[in-house]
Amino acid sequence: MGALLQQGEESPFIAVNAQGRSPFVLICEHASNTLPKALGTLGLPEADLTRHIAWDIGAEKVARLLSRLMDAPLLLQRYSRLAYDCNRPPESPDSIPEVSELTAIPGNKKLSAADRLARARDIYRPFHDGVSAVLDKRAAEGQRSLVVSIHSFTPVYKGKPRSVELGILHDRDTTLSSKLIKSFPNIDARLNEPYGPKDGVLHTLNLHGFARGLQHAMIEIRNDLVATERGQDEWAQRLSVPLIQAATK
């Protein structure tokens, strides 16, 4: 079975500020809309590859600013979720979506077992191995880790507008999310909206947070609020203080 990524293509995993001294480790699974060259455009027009279906608009920028403000490691995934959604396990049909929101993805139809395995092996696995290695090293050094993933959501989903501005998502362990939700008095912030554990979106945090006994939370920002540099800067500032406080309380 051939490799999905060709020589010279970027690794799916990069660590920004890997030595950061913050107790937080930031993760951004949907940072990029890049497709592996071997997948072409997955049969989609270019316009679809800049929409929310391909990546979390603004999330990487907010996460990079937060990483700097908090001196936190930031672990970025470098390929579009249309190639493989790294916040889904290989068992999930959503890991390589045949339809995303209302858009059919021609290049994801009727994949062979070998094609599916190549996507998981060459994108999902190296990304999560990279996350594990950073957390293993911190643990060996006795450095505490809290795991926070940064996402953005589309203001209109399947034709319906969403008014929620900030989602704080959790599955079983609510320690961190219950602190954070109280920290945004002037924002329409809600727990487990617009998604929650039943949508399968807590995969990364269950894997690297819950299973290791590390506090964790998923942050979802409505993407029209972080589409500009000004919005990204505003939201990074807004998130940094409650996060730092939640770790010390």
Place this chain on the structure above:
Amino acid sequence: MGALLQQGEESPFIAVNAQGRSPFVLICEHASNTLPKALGTLGLPEADLTRHIAWDIGAEKVARLLSRLMDAPLLLQRYSRLAYDCNRPPESPDSIPEVSELTAIPGNKKLSAADRLARARDIYRPFHDGVSAVLDKRAAEGQRSLVVSIHSFTPVYKGKPRSVELGILHDRDTTLSSKLIKSFPNIDARLNEPYGPKDGVLHTLNLHGFARGLQHAMIEIRNDLVATERGQDEWAQRLSVPLIQAATK
């Protein structure tokens, strides 16, 4: 930082019957009492290295028989839990125990960050990577997986005898364990005994079962019942039918 395992030493992970067609994937983290050569005897007399503190007596044998009866892949870890307990994340002090039951482990005292990292990197990580790779492959092939780990416990713990014969352990997802617990009418079988999730023993299953949305359960057999070949055979037979039934119900 040097490698913990020297050339010629066994890999921490081996897959028995990797192509098995059962929906079950069996895991045995505490199969062996072998120590990496570089660790010597960890300062322990040989007699301690054959006790429960070093491995789960009888567990590998039962698991191998079950693997054959059920045509299930069996994923074995090849080193003593005294070197690294693969059912604990690197964050857990129990991952490299300084004291096990009532026995001090001299070779695990005051380890440097580099020593701790070498244990995790060279034992824990390759084992769990091996488990992930088997599950990834099955997922890509559309093969359903239920994850069951096979353990044994000591009949006397810290001086207290235990009457429970069979423990079926679960954390949040009780789907499989609630079926299995009804299947042993003539056995002293109990849920979450003699250990449970608060003891941190559900790590492997939370990592490979819960986080992936796969049904799972941990099986703990009192080790005096599986100390002989006859006992091992009896218990493999006894466990195989309820497991097969639980997957089809």
